[in-house]
Amino acid sequence: MNNQNFKNGYILVDNGFIDAVIKAKKIFGYKFSILFTILKYTAGFSENSAYLSLNDIAKETGIDRRYVWKILKELEKNNMIEWKKGKSIKAKSEFKIKT
Numbered sequence: 001m002n003n004q005n006f007k008n009g010y011i012l013v014d015n016g017f018i019d020a021v022i023k024a025k026k027i028f029g030y031k032f033s034i035l036f037t038i039l040k041y042t043a044g045f046s047e048n049s050a051y052l053s054l055n056d057i058a059k060e061t062g063i064d065r066r067y068v069w070k071i072l073k074e075l076e077k078n079n080m081i082e083w084k085k086g087k088s089i090k091a092k093s094e095f096k097i098k099t
Contacts, residue, residue: 018044022061033061034071038081038091049082049090 018040025033037060041050057072058065072089075081083089 015040015044025061025063030061030063030067031071031075033063034068035075035080035091037061038089042090049088051087052089 018036021028022033022036022040034057037057038052041052042048054065054068057068072083076083081089081091
């Protein structure tokens with residue numbers, strides 16, 4: 001298990017809730033669903049990164065893998081995730097949403 005530094009605290013959330021949010025892409029949007037999927041498989045398992053393929057994310061979210069690719073690039077461009085194609089994905093522990 002990884003010892004993450006939660007200097008700003010954290011919220012303990014039931015996995016069922018996270019799964020419901022991931023599937024609610026019509027309400028929250030594709031980016032949110034994909035970001036929550038990454039958070040589920042990283043922070044949700046007390047890890048810094050996870051090995052998730054485009055197919056893994058597409059299956060989890062129900063989003064076509066072509067859109068998954070585009071959204072991952074946008075999330076990376078906005079400094080919300082680190083993505084090493086073919087290696088790992090991780091959500092940034094500290095990020096600012098660009099507006």
